[in-house]
Amino acid sequence: MNVIVIEPYTSHYPNPIKFKKGDVVDLGEMDTEYPGWILAKAKDGKEGWAPVQYFDREENSNTGVANMDYNAFELSTTMGQKLKVIRELNEWYLLETSEGQLGWVPTKTVNFGAKKTTI
Secondary structure, three states: EEEEEEEOOOOOOOOOOOEEEOOOOEEEEEOOOOOEEEEEOOOOOOEEEEEHHHHEEEOOOOOEEEEHHHHHOOOOOOOOOEEEEEEEEEEEEEEEEEOOOEEEEEEEEEEOOOOOOOO
């Protein structure tokens, strides 16, 4: 499924957090703008937002074990750019450019194309 950028997006994280399945990650606060994302700190010291679903953790624990590989790389997009949807999660899309680059953007910045109207 393809989408078109309707609102350009600029990445705010040039050095994103990444982790592998099985890594122990320190977990912090939940994101208030995008529900389902949690502030995480990987073993290499990088911090960033990660999907809360990607962690197994005990109640009241400030650490989690990653149940999936993850890379928080965000795409910087331009108006009208066409991108391929890989997955949707917590109001963000993981998208692929025509050059094969993968990255996340907020769902509100893209559209599935012009909607047909009838008179």
